[in-house]
Amino acid sequence: MKKFVVLLIVLSVVFFGTLSAKNTEITFWTLFSGGEGHIMTDFVDNFNESHPDITVKAQKIDWLEYYNKLLTGLISGQPPDVAIMHLSVLPDYASKGVLTPVKDYVPKAFLDEYLPNIIKRAYYDDELVALPLDTHPLVFYYNKKVIENAGLVDENGNPKVPGTWDEYLEFGKEIKTTTDDYGASLDKFGMLGERWFIALYNQLGGSFYDEKAGKVIIDKELAEEVYSIINASYKDEMTPVTDYDGGEALFVNDRAAYHLNGVWAMAVYPDTEGLDFGVSMVPAVEGADPYTWGDSHSIIFPKSPNQDKDKVEAAVTFAKWIIENSYEWAKAGHLPVVKDVLESEEFQSLPMRENYMEAASYAVLAPSVIGWSEFREEMWELCQKLIIGDLTEEEAAEELVDKAESILE
C-alpha cells in the first residue's frame, strides 16, 4: 500500500510536471495605449486562445517610462522575453549585446516578404536582432473646411493640396492672409527638427550614411537648404510654434489648414467629430521622389539569464503571428511592412489607406548608428533655435554637422 502511494505521487509529479513543461510562458512588454493598446491586448488574447502550448503574459508600460523600465530590466537581468522597440534606437541597445539574434529561428521565406528599406534596419553587425511589425511614416493631413474657407479650391471644387513644398508655402501663406487661420501646424520637437528634416534632406538627394567614410556625415549645403524651407514656413505667421498637442488641437479644431504628423493619427482623426480632413503623402521637392521619414515598431527578444531555446522559439512564434496578422494592427494607422499583408484585402479595405500606403516604400529610417537618441534631440533643439530666430540657417546647418561628428560613432 505504502509503495503504491509513493508510486502514485511519483507518477503524478511526472505527469503534471510534463504537462506544465509543455506550456511555455513568455512575458511581453508593450508601450501602447489607447486604440493601439486595445489592438495589442486583443492580439495577445487571441494568440493565447489559438496556441495552447504558449502563454503570453503582456504588461503595458507607459510610453514615457517605457525605455527606462526596459533599461532597468536589462541591467538587472530581468527583462521580458519579448518587447517592442523602435528601430531608430535599436543600435543603441544592439551594440550593448543585450538582444538575442533570431535569424536561425525565422524561415527565410518569411524574411523575404519584408519591404527591403525596413528589414535592412533590423540588422546590427549582420545579426538579425528584431522583427519589424510596421512602419509609421510622416504623412500630410489637410483640413478641408479651412482650405475651402480661404477659397483655395480647384476647378472641381476640391480643396487644393500642395504637391510641392513651393506650393505648400504659397497656399499656406494665402490661407494665413485671407483668413485668421494658420497655414500649417506641427509639433516643434521630433516632427520639426527630425522627421520633417529627414524627409526634406532625402528629397534633396542627401543621405546620412557615408559608405566611404563608414559613418554618418551631414552635408552642410543640403542641411542649409532644408532649414531654409522650414524657416520659410514659420515666416509671416504661417505656422505657429507649438508642441504636439497644441499643433493637433489647431488642426482638429479647424484653425490650421495643413498638418504634418505620423500615420498613427489615423487612429484618431477619422473618428474625431466635426473634422473633415484628407490625408496624402508629404509634398516633394520639385522633381524629387516623395521620400519621407519613417520609424518602425519592431519586436525584440532581450537576452536574459534564464532564457532557453524553448522561450526564444515561443517568443518568435508569437512575434511572427502578430506580424502575419498586422492588418489588424494597421487599423491604428500604421502601415504593414510585409508584402502579403500590404496586398491583403483586409488591409486594402481600410479607409483612406490608398492615399498614403505608398509612403511605406518611401520611408527613410534613421541610420543604424550608436548615439542617434542623443543626436536627434540635438536636431530638435537646433531647429527650434532656428525658428525662434536664435540661429540663422547657416549657423544651424554648421552646428548640425559638428554635432553629427562629435556624437555619432
Next chain:
Amino acid sequence: MIVTNKKRNTTLAYLFFLPFGLFFALFKIYPFVRSMYLGFFKWDVFGTPEFIGLENFYTLFTTDKFWEALWHTVYFTILTVPPLVIIGFLIAVLLNSRIKFVGFFRAGFYIPYILSITVISLMWKLMFNETFGIVNKFLSVFGIESINWLNDPVFAMPAVVFATIWWTLGFNIILYLSAIQQIPYSYYEAATLDGANSWQKLIHITFPLLRSTHILVFVLQVIYSLQIFGQVYIMTGGGPGGKTRTLVQYIYETGFKYFKMGYAQANAAIFFLIMLGVAIAQVKLMSKRGEQF
C-alpha cells in the same frame, strides 16, 4: 548599575534605529557614495566602468549646455523663491485673522499642493495654450495680444514659474500658519492696550518673531526650486531651443537617454555641492539664535 543601564539604553537606541538605518544605508548612503565614485568613470550602463579621472568634470565645465542648464535652474530659483516666501507669509497672516469662511480659504490654498505634478503641469499647459487657453482669453479682455506662452523664449520660464507658485504656495502657507499660531496671544493683547494697529502688530510682533520660520521656509524653498524638473519637462520639454532646460533635466537626459552614466554622475556631484552649500548656510543661519516666546 547606572553604567549597565546606560549601556542597555544605548543598545536599545541602536536597535530602534536599526530598521530605519538599514534602509537609509541601503537606499540613500550606498547609492550616494557609489554615484560620487562613478563620476570619475566612463560608463554606458551595460559595460564595465572605465576610470578616466577628472575627464567628466573637464567636459562638463567646457560644455555650454551645462552652464545654460545651471543658469536656467538659478533663474527659476530667483523667480520663484521671493514670491513663494512673501506671498506665503502674507496669505498665512490673512488666514490667521478672523475672516468669514476661513476654513474654506485654508483648504482652497492647500488643495493645489496635493495634486500630482503631472496633473498641474498638463492643466496649466492647456491654460497657457496660445489659441485656446484661458490665460490669453482673459488677457484679451484687457486688450492684450495673444502670447505663445510656453513656446516663447522669453515667456516660457515665467509661465512655468507662475504654475509652480500656484501649485506649491499652500505648503509655505501651512508652515507659516502653524508658526504664527504659536505666538502667544498676550503679546497682541499688550500691543492693543498700547494702542498698536494691525499693521504695527504685523511689523513689530509677527514678522520678527517668525525669524527662524523665515529662514526655514526660505532655505527649503531654495532647495525645492533648485531641483526643478517635472513641471518644465511636461510643460515645455526644456524648449524652445533648450531655453528652459534645467540641471536635473540635463542629468536625466545624459544618464538615462544617452547612456552617459559617469558624465551624469559628475553632473550630479556638482549639483550636490551646490545643495550642500545651501544646507550649510541654513544650519549657520538657524543656529545663531532660537526664538523665545
